[in-house]
Amino acid sequence: MQTSTDILIVGAGPTGLALAIDLARRGVGYRIVDRAAGPSTASRAKTIQPRALEVADDLGVIDRVLELGRVHVPTRHYDRDRVISEAVEAALGVRDPGVPYPPVWLSQPLFEQILRDRLAELGGRVEWGAEVTAVAQTADAVEVTVSTTTGDRRMRALYVVGCDGGRSVVRERIGATLAGVSYGDHRWWLGDVRIEGLDNRCQHVWMSPEHGILSLFPLPSTDVWQFQASIPADDPDPAAPTLDLFRRLFAEHSGLGEVRIEDAGWLSLYRINVCLADRYRVGRVFLAGDAAHIHSPAGGQGMNTGIQDAYNLGWKLAAVLDGADESLLDTYELERRAVARAVLDDSTDRMHALMRSAGNGDGASAVRRLTDDFTTGLTVAYPDSPLTGPGPRTGRVRAGDRAPDAVGIEASSGREVRVFDLLRGPHWTLLTFDQGNAPDRTEARGTAATRTIRITTDTAATGADTLIDGDGSVHRNYEITGDTAVLIRPDGYIAAVFRDEPTVAGRRHRSADIGEDVRPGVENQDSTRSAYGG
Structure with missing residues (x-):
């Protein structure tokens, strides 16, 4: 059996969901599929930056994001059991009358639930357990094979958007390549844990030359903490993450004997790769989010950049389906790939600065450097885009810039x-x-x-x-x-x-x-x- 749609979105993370919402509100026919059996519970990302929040506003989810998220999360820095500093770091946000939202802390699973709820309000849903296995293009459509528990089925779409992550099948099938650098000496144990005896109004951070970095972050509107611990660069074969390992790491970093890590959910050994796809478009197929770019986590840019990819592409697909010249779609890669390159370079620099600070125990300084005007996404601009017409090229507000609020x-x-x-x-x-x-x-x-x-x-x-x-x-x-x-x-x-x-x-x-x-x-x-x- 073959089904047809205007746009097939592959991947139901934040990027794919944002694109689906944008298309749905424009009345564009779409399907969104994901190979997973259901929504992810892993808190891979937890920061929504000001520009992505403006997108959330336009897509109709900002009230729920602000209700469930938090703006002010103090960071408490320790030397063993002794608090050496406590401050609300850059999460205080941007003080500018044209910027309505500061950064918000909210776990990725909760944010995805908010997006799915909004999509449902618009009459849409995710088709789970549907894995794309083949992609073939014709002159006027894309033929996709989707494997499900009930067998293979064919889908025909005018355009396909691969939002299926760093191991993107769509990217592989269209022959695009992901090239970059692997920072093998920058590895992390990550996990979602539950903790007793620790103040959940604060993030808790230990940094030392001997043990590296340990961060415990309370995820708003949940009883879950995100556990992050750096792996020693000279450890050739790091242990698999377990609850016992996390307890041992916590004991090594801190002297807080009354604190208990009770259980662990999602566990990961994360190796930092910084990569960029050589193309964002091959014919009628596009890449967005982690399928197109993989970042260092420093600065919290991956999820935010993907959301803005979707926001850039959605209106252009709708316009072309409504009769605009297809060359409009070429501006997606022209505008967004340059942004991803700049974000990759910036997040890599921040990662190195963080690790250097850990080496000298300067934790407070390191955390402050993780966010600034660049990471907010507010400085992204398209001055050289063919879609940018006449207007000033100097000053604070220029043609190609983000329009400010007032x-x-x-x-x-x-x-x-x-x-x-x-x-x-x-x-x-x-x-x-x-x-x-x-x-x-x-x-x-x-x-x-x-x-x-x-x-x-x-x-x-x-x-x-x-x-x-x-x-x-x-x-x-x-x-x-x-x-x-x-x-x-x-x-x-x-x-x-x-x-x-x-x-x-x-x-x-x-x-x-x-x-x-x-x-x-x-x-x-x-x-x-x-x-x-x-």
Whole structure:
């Protein structure tokens, strides 16, 4: 029996689930399969960074994430049983009026459950126990063989996205390769454990030249702790992780005899590999998340980068299915592979810094260096993308950058509204800024897929889709000094900034017909617009 769908998503981790939600809310036909028998319970990741939280906001899950996660988790550093420092480290987040969310601690299993619940609200579900074994492309589709407990079945999809992890079968079947470096001397024992007698309001860390690093992290909204212990570089054959081993390691690092490790769930001996796929696209098949890039855990970037891969790809697939030129899909690899390369380099540097600090016992300094503006994901930008049109190339807010948040007053209701409330959804957004003296210049609505919002400092302004910026904070966050139009992509990045003539900008924005060629380096704005799919 053969079934058909527009998009087949292989892998139901955070990347695959985020993509499924994005496609579902756009009305795109999809299937999502996973070879596992059911959801994973392993806390492989536990940090959701500010940019990924903005994605969570747009996908409709931010309230649940904030309810179950924690923002402030102090880190308590020890010398044996003596506390030598305690501080809320970088988890305090980013203090910027354009950034609504600080980093949130939440275990990957809980985050995946939140995403699955949201997918169910949209009418979707994961097909568990379905392993892809063959992938064959034709001119207009992908034929996939899926093995299940009831036998093999064939699936036909217009496009396939491999979100099936570091051992990706999809990547192997399309001939893409994962190349990189294995840091054999940086290995870790990891596990999910339950602990009695330890303050679960804090992360507890021991670092010493003799024993290396031990971290015990309480996973919010659970009774589980994540256990992480570095393996000595000179140990040629480290022991398999067990509950007894974890108890012995804890005794070696600490002098807290009253603390008991009661039991262990997921256990792993983790070897750090830093790898990047040579291609993100082969014909009608794409790679995303760990199938495309594998990171050092330092800085908490793997899950977050994968979520943003999905967010970048989802709207482009939907646009092409709706008639946009297929060359739009080439921008996925162009934009996201460069990001993965930068993240890989950064996380590797942080890993080495962490291990050096462990060697001299400087634990507090090491933890502080694990996160900064780069790890938040907020600095990711696409200035050289063919989808980035005219606009400033200097300053704090540039064409190609992430659109910042801000707060104004909705003219029709008088209630306080965030700019992100206006961006939320699968549409493009055209923000037309004025100083209260050009109310008739907002008739440029672009296309049906574009929502136009007038932002004015005129406190007497009225009308739907009008945001009153009485204190000028929206203008400041967007660095607006005169009449300006800002075109924002569905994934929250600034596609173009038009100075002085928002009406003309809006007309130019919609002037090109879908189907014109778009290539990296294109200067003509109409050609750039043709790939937008609006």
